[in-house]
Amino acid sequence: MTTPNTAVKIGKLTLRNPIVTGSGTFGFGPEMANIVDLNKLGAVVVKSTSREARLGNPTPRIVETPSGILNAIGLQNSGVDNFIAEKLPFLRNYDVPIIVNLVGTEVADYVHLAEKLTAAGGVHGLEINISCPNVSHGCDFAVDPVLTAELIREVRKVTDLTLITKLSPNVTDMVLIARAAVDAGSDALSLINTLIGTAIDIRRRKFRLANITGGLSGPAVKPIALRCVWQVHRALPNVPLIGMGGIMSATDAVEFLLAGATAVAIGTATFVNPTAATDVAAGLEAYLVENGINDVNALVGAVTQ
């Protein structure tokens, strides 16, 4: 059998394989480039970038829970100008689509970021983070279809880069928000961001995170993430989805593709196994070969009851 096709399309972008990195779990590239070959990834999604530098939340910021972690980093980053000046040049050395995750508190913030990053060159896609649970107002957009639509519409006006909206699972009906984002011009959707949770230290009778609540990620949330992908894919079968939430192995990645994701992001898994993303990419290719599937796109949404 010939090598199977692993390339997938997310908006205007062609990814050499469906494996991308989860924003906030892969830094801005340099640390990971010491460990994995970025050119073996479908795309690199960098940590959320905001208009101004942010120090994030106080520590502790990450605690372990059964099969998961809660994080309350609070979007620490050095701001978009620093990103363009200091981080982007490094990423331009690689032959891999760069997707920048944007975060702001107002529509104007996102528009500003989108303009700057589009103009910068070397950025291939924008992931609009409307769903960070770890900052006040972090989820205001994600829970409201009208606000989401307005935000995406405004960002769409200033960029022709592939636009990906990152959805929150902390809502009654994700399909509503998904549809609003797509109708307003989002080319694709990322799901899911983390679920809001907390943990308490019973000895000190205090919250274990300085921020009180944090976002739950890792294998614990995989069943929920998979359900979200399936729900949104069923409602919007033509919209490319980047699925994520607890993917640790190629097996997990295949589950997400079958549920309807066109690509998948590796997040928390990278903390456990630094080469998780490229390992999953290799494992996915092996699965295709073993099962005689010559195009990974054949898996997308192919689950049956």
Add this chain to the structure above:
Amino acid sequence: MTTPNTAVKIGKLTLRNPIVTGSGTFGFGPEMANIVDLNKLGAVVVKSTSREARLGNPTPRIVETPSGILNAIGLQNSGVDNFIAEKLPFLRNYDVPIIVNLVGTEVADYVHLAEKLTAAGGVHGLEINISCPNVSHGCDFAVDPVLTAELIREVRKVTDLTLITKLSPNVTDMVLIARAAVDAGSDALSLINTLIGTAIDIRRRKFRLANITGGLSGPAVKPIALRCVWQVHRALPNVPLIGMGGIMSATDAVEFLLAGATAVAIGTATFVNPTAATDVAAGLEAYLVENGINDVNALVGAVTQ
């Protein structure tokens, strides 16, 4: 030190300790009475009971996920008349409050059930399940404050038993639904029911549950459940909450009390350790003694940042 007080109040009910059983995880009593002394529990909450007998969903109905399980039992039960005739007499032998969990598709179903169970005698509380994710329409009430209020108001009219509304975590804002239920006459709230999830068998490329989706429970969901309890307690500090979701040990139970639960339910843990509920009750008492706390009520909501 003297023996600490472990009694708590949920509506009109006084529980000898804060440990109750999670509906659907403890059957209707007889099986468990062979294993644990029911009189050592705060209350027994039995499996959801409906107007007519229900066969539930086809198999497979339960699959394991990381630190959790997905269940799609689909409310199998032999109906309220059978419950009153066959199951309640057994439970009347015990000196423990009996809370019956009710489920229906229309307001009239719940009203009918509440009337019958109130008249039956030997039932001490009603848990109104508006949040079962495993049947169509199972969550229609739980996601809508207006429908929830209407349902509770009607049930309230026909019973003076302690009314407990069981909330779903699959919503954007649990506080909204909680407040609606309480304003309509619910004495207390149970939270959380399971989170909607799914799992896929990549070999057969099929969903692992016959019902496609199921409800996630167990330690995986504990951080989310704990956050829900804290959010609702902060908004409604005077409403007694029965917290649940992944409680496996006394340590977990204390976390829920600190977050604002007045009582806690042991669900999935019973599958792993059949004596989990009484073990947690004993462990909780030991914690009180070790920490010189002479009333368990002092823990409720006592977490600090």
Add this chain to the structure above:
Amino acid sequence: MPHQVFARVLSNDPIIAGHQVITCDAPSLAAEAQPGHFVNVLTAERSDPLLRKPFSVYTVDRDRGQISLLYSIVGATTEGMARKRPGEILDIVGPLGGRLFQADPRPNAAHIMVGGGYGVPPLVFLSRELRLAQSEPNITFIIGARRKDLLLCEAELIAAGVDARVATEDGSHGISGRVTDVLEPLLLEKSGLPVTVYCCGPTPMMRAVAELCLRLGVTCQLSVEVAMPCGIGVCMGCVLDLTDGRRVRCCVDGPVFEAAEVKWS
């Protein structure tokens, strides 16, 4: 009554490739266990995997207060069991099962056991109990396996004087074929006698045996193989549809059913 036992492991040795027998000190289980009973084992120390897994009771030594399980190493729990060394503790809940094998009480009955894979151990237990209860019971034991090296308990049965017959799918030992290829002629052979078939194994095998027995009008007891999330009757995750329309729990309403009761899906 089901209870939890932290049983000290006495031995834990391979028997054939990928299969071991673990023997534990567990007087309360040894006292109560009957053929068809199973126990639920937990080896994980934290919550992944979360649930216990069921294993049939294989041998019971009531005098010494010991039980053993015969297991196939396939996943986290059985890998955890395989790592246990003598002196370590195995966390067991048991005995489980509400309806067990019922030895045919007719004095001259022919008892035919049909076992495949880890369906063999409970039937070995049953035939041992039969031999303790009756003098010279008429037992024939059909063991099925894919290949010779996957065959369980043959030598043990022969040593005990049981008429053991073997079917391997690849013909590497005994008859080439399936257990039903041995069972059908055997039922003719025993046709003068009251006969009961006791069967445990993979579902397709049990279904074939059940259908053969129903066709020939022979009583057949099956110990069904269904995932048992709780094993104690409270999760409703182990249900089976019966021909009378009832949907019952395999753990407490079974695991043993009459062939005629089971509705195959």
Add this chain to the structure above:
Amino acid sequence: MPHQVFARVLSNDPIIAGHQVITCDAPSLAAEAQPGHFVNVLTAERSDPLLRKPFSVYTVDRDRGQISLLYSIVGATTEGMARKRPGEILDIVGPLGGRLFQADPRPNAAHIMVGGGYGVPPLVFLSRELRLAQSEPNITFIIGARRKDLLLCEAELIAAGVDARVATEDGSHGISGRVTDVLEPLLLEKSGLPVTVYCCGPTPMMRAVAELCLRLGVTCQLSVEVAMPCGIGVCMGCVLDLTDGRRVRCCVDGPVFEAAEVKWS
């Protein structure tokens, strides 16, 4: 560069109550590891606990390609380490750490190590490397512990000819008190010389040492103890506030900092 090694365990023996030393075949780590480097270990086979845990490199045998870790058994990962037998595999990511101990290059420098608990092993590594790099370096090693039976590495240091001084909180060995009770007079003793203090241990101890050194104007390097969810610089879960206002990652921007840089919360 950080990489994953499935290292074969060579030995794994208790040294004092609740503490063991595990030695592994890991040539690539042995070649790269320097004092202050740590590695991230995973012992769980499934996802609970999910994260690796950090351990300082204790000894390195570059010729044989071996490294060892000295660990205190406190939770799931260290219990998992304690169960490893020679021949089994330890899953390690390393070497980790971007800024390590820097040996004071001044020829007649007095090197003072101050270690408590599992802060001792990286300093033992540092003093060994100093002795390899310099002839007769002037090293004093202060070990702190609550009680005599919790004292780590004293015999080993004495055997290597290091001037080892001990403070136990209950006075059961050495000076009765804290490491700073030994350090303060020692700094006076060494006051004619260029001095560098290297410190690793529980945060309150490090803070006390740092504040003493700052007060006396002595250079002090600290290896901070902060949870390291990823260890490779990408999770932002290990941040530390510095006096210059920066919020840096301990894993790749540390774990070693100058006492003057650290802002204590």
